[in-house]
Amino acid sequence: MDIREETREAAELRYAAMDTLKAVSEFIKSNKPSVLLEGATPTKGGEVISDEEKRAMWRDWINFSKDIFEKQKELPYLMIDDIANMYTKKREIVGKQKGTPESK
Secondary structure, three states: OHHHHEEEEHHHHHHHHHHHHHOOOOOOHHHOHHHHHHHOOOOOOOOOOOOHHHHHHHHHHHHHHHHHHHHHOOHHHHHHHHHHHHHHHHHHHOOOOOHHHOOO
């Protein structure tokens, strides 16, 4: 595979990964309890949900966000490793000369 094609494919994968992370981030933001309860009107003068239920919703949302964040923390390291591997491979390809046993 040509190094330009490989570089382009790697860039497309990184772009897709960043786009996916952006979508996950937007999902987390849009599912905050404050957003979900925004505009909810209580019926007959009571509350929509109790304070204890609100605390439980926030606790669940924080735990969910924390789990997602823990998984996302590994991705930048993987991307850096990917870039390093790509340049190592490029150096190996550039270092090979025609007519040498390695180039056959």
